[in-house]
Amino acid sequence: MSELIRTRFAPSPTGRLHLGNVRIAVFNWLFTRHHGGAFVLRIEDTDVERNVPGAEEALMGDLRWLGLEWDEGPDVGGVHGPYRQSERGHLYQEALAALLDQGEAYRCFCAEGEGSEETRRYPGTCRSLDREEAAARAEKGEMHVVRLRTPEAGTIEIRDEVRGDITFPASDIDDFVLRRADRRPTYNFAVVVDDVTMAISHVIRGGGHLSNTPKQALLFDAIGAPRPRFVHLPNVLAPDGGKLSKRHGAQGVEALRDEGMLPEAIVNYLSLLGWSHPEEKEVLTRDELVAAVDLDRVRASEMAYDPDKLRWVAAQHLARLPLRAVVDGVRPFVDRSRFPLSDPALGPAMEALRSRLSAFGEVNDHLGFVFPQDGAAWDELRAALRRDPEGQEVLREAHASLEALEGWDREGVRTAFKEAGRRTGARGPGLFHPLRKAITAAESGPDLGWICVALGREEVLHRLEAAMVA
């Protein structure tokens, strides 16, 4: 594609972004970056009653956090601004005047909802009203809307980049409203004027808009502007196959962010919904996605959101992070009130349990391996250990070896355990089980060597002593 690629993401500020919305932004962004185009953020706030205060900032915050930077938008400006529909009234006005002038649109004085029950279409009552007369009535303040003069017969052909050519019967599309009685533009009208004036080349949006497309195509034609390429991404369904919505299966970006999930992982997972890598690779970095994502491998069929796979992708990304990054990522999430973990201990602790994380916020679910909580259960375990002569022997010898240890690292600790094993004749579970129980109060868990390093010599010795017969 040699033309200038310009795309847009146009959310309404009615709430936080959820995975369904964000996926649209992800494709727009990926596609645009792939082609070196410009990505525009436009706020569709025409419906004043539905606007939620602060939603615009929140939504921009979510997008930025995901790394989906826009080149033009309400906060960064741009030559095609303003970027809020509420501030673009004059553009709609101008476009409307031109349409009225050319006879492409006409004033309609009918009462709201007038139309036959059968077809549910507006019958075109005011279509043939005298233009001068209509203008005069409007001048006098008579309530009216403005409608587009649409073809009565024939077909409307549109091209969708993922589905190909689609034909709609023109008779199915009535003379729809462009401007309401209160003079606000309708959605379909505002969108087209915006896309034209912002020189959008590719309209990439949810499949739900496919049915709006013939109307919008007609509007582009009426305005005399070339139609953009239409790209309708298949809809995302809830995990159970039903409709995805905030209250049904849709995760909010905010929630995932609060959980400490890697934004790159979210972008990666979302990219896999409806698109596939030519070599079927699934774990991809942002750069790899930008390099690979294009329209030719986008599917047309809808699909379900799968939280399990999201988790898996996230875990894969996390696993590829250097330890340093895991430690930094996890640090703000550690519940210090429950886990007396010193900062230097974070490294070994993460070595021990990073493989079970898919998001940083999950640390607290696993730190219990290092800092057991249940005192009563631990006491029982210790008591049982004290009644076990072989276990006692292991504990005693391990304690001695550990105490004599020069430094305090994983290899040293493991060597000390093995020495204790050699001296007592205990091997395998016979050796590690009593140690693990004494140190972590659990029968299973992460690598004991790393846990010991994280706990420090003093604490480990202390725990061993607590489980030994005095």
Add this chain to the structure above:
RNA sequence: GCCCCCAUCGUCUAGUGGCCUAGGAUAUCGCGUUCUCAGCGCGAAGACCGGGGUUCGAGUCCCCGUGGGGGUACCA
């Protein structure tokens, strides 16, 4: 009601008429590695919605049905 879109393992998908006795991923289960769990490695089970065509040959093309989704607003 009418219009439009969609249809491969539970889920995400590969597949563009013969390479498909349908491949990969996830989830599930088993084995191995490991003190154990997680991870990792290996393996098992698991799908072309139904019916008609077209063709020497159909998951792939056409039609009908069924199911799901969207639209039919002075909502977006």
